[in-house]
Amino acid sequence: MKKYIKRNNYLKKVEPFIDKELIKVLVGQRRVGKSYMLLQIQDKIKALHPSANLIFINKDLNEYDTIQNYQDLYDYVKSNSVENDANYVLIDEIQNISEFEKALRSFAAEGNYDVYCTGSNADLLSGELSTYLSGRYIEIPVFPLSYNEFLEFHKLDDNRESLDHFLKFGGLPYLRNLSLTEDVVFDYLKNVYQAILFKDVVARFNIRNITFLEKLVQFLANHTGTVFSARNIVNFLKSQKINLSVNTVLDYLKYLQTAFFISKVPKTDMIGKKIFEVGEKYYFTDLGLRNSIAGFSPFELNLIVENTVFNHLIQCGYQVKIGHLNGYEIDFVAEKENERVYLQVALRIESKKTMEREFGNLLALKDNYAKYVITLDEYTGRSYEGILHLPLRSFLREFE
DSSP states (O other): OOOOOOOHHHHHHHGGGTTSSSEEEEEOSTTSSHHHHHHHHHHHHHHHOTTOEEEEEETTSGGGTTOOBHHHHHHHHHHTOOTTSOEEEEEESGGGSBTHHHHHHHHHHHSOEEEEEEESOHHHHHHHHHHHSTTSEEEEEOOSOOHHHHHHHHTOOSSHHHHHHHHHHOOOGGGGGSOSOHHHHHHHHHHHHHHIIIIIIIHHHTOOOHHHHHHHHHHHHHTTTOOBOHHHHHHHHHHTTOOOOHHHHHHHHHHHHHTTSEEEEEEEETTTOOEEEEEEEEEESOHHHHHHHHOOOGGGHHHHHHHHHHHHHHHTTOEEEEEEETTEEEEEEEEETTEEEEEEEOSOOOSHHHHHHHHHHHHTOOSOSEEEEEESOSOOOOEETTEEEEEHHHHHHHOO
16 A cells, blocks of 8 residues: 555535545646545545545556556446445546546446546546536645645755755655755656656647747747747747747647646736737746756746745645736736735845835736735745745745
């Protein structure tokens, strides 16, 4: 039996749906810990129902290679079921089973199956499930470790050195088994990156121009959090003697998002509330993977800190956009449960000019929603006309 550290924040999201007639789908990037969440759910079910009939299918194991399509899945589950009693079905990496949604639809209709599954492909899961199981499934995103989880997994104290490790190496759970040194961690992360690229993007979407895909990822890593459009990428590629259409670039960007590798953040007009058709930012789901591609440089800490703030907001359940107001840019406009917060991110507040710029952008907003400036500075408690300054460590530890 594999040992694991509990990620109770995710289990709390699943618990209300145990024994409910909804299919529970855990989605997220490869290697963020979805498989271990299934084990955690399995153990919770055992605690609630000691005699429960549990059917666990891990598509990464050879023993389940015979389950190739929905009929194989249906037959396997039925042959291991108990009649006239609840059966708990847990399926890891379900997108590797052709037309899996047909089997899930049948289990949902029959009524004596409580189904949990994981997947690493956003379009395949949401598209097929929404078509066949509209209103009968719940999707729960799983992310890399938060900073608080990172400290717990690695048994570290909350200090600047621990934060530096987090910013450099990211939050993939398996890192707890490795020494936190660049050569060891980045070797592992480069292998994970290759698995995501070739299994979840190239193979899934039958991509032939792998060289371009790799150059696109490199471009995104070098321009993390920079506002640009697909046209900007096309022009850059032309300078590299590569000619591709805007539509091809957009397709490849979508594929990377579908694998939960990157996130696109649109820009919104704070006055007209319209989403701009061009100009968005892209952030990496895991900063360690980004750093294994672009390299980790202190000169890019501003990009890394901004990506870290974005990831934390998403993990806290916020919907995030870039704000645009009369020529000013608001780094993040984050909304959750009809509440909104505004955030500016800076490396440090080291001069009056920097303070006026970062706080001034937020002062241009005349509503009464909370406003924050997040920096790497260690001091806290400073506010300016109602705008609160938070050190990054405090933000990652306390902001929800």
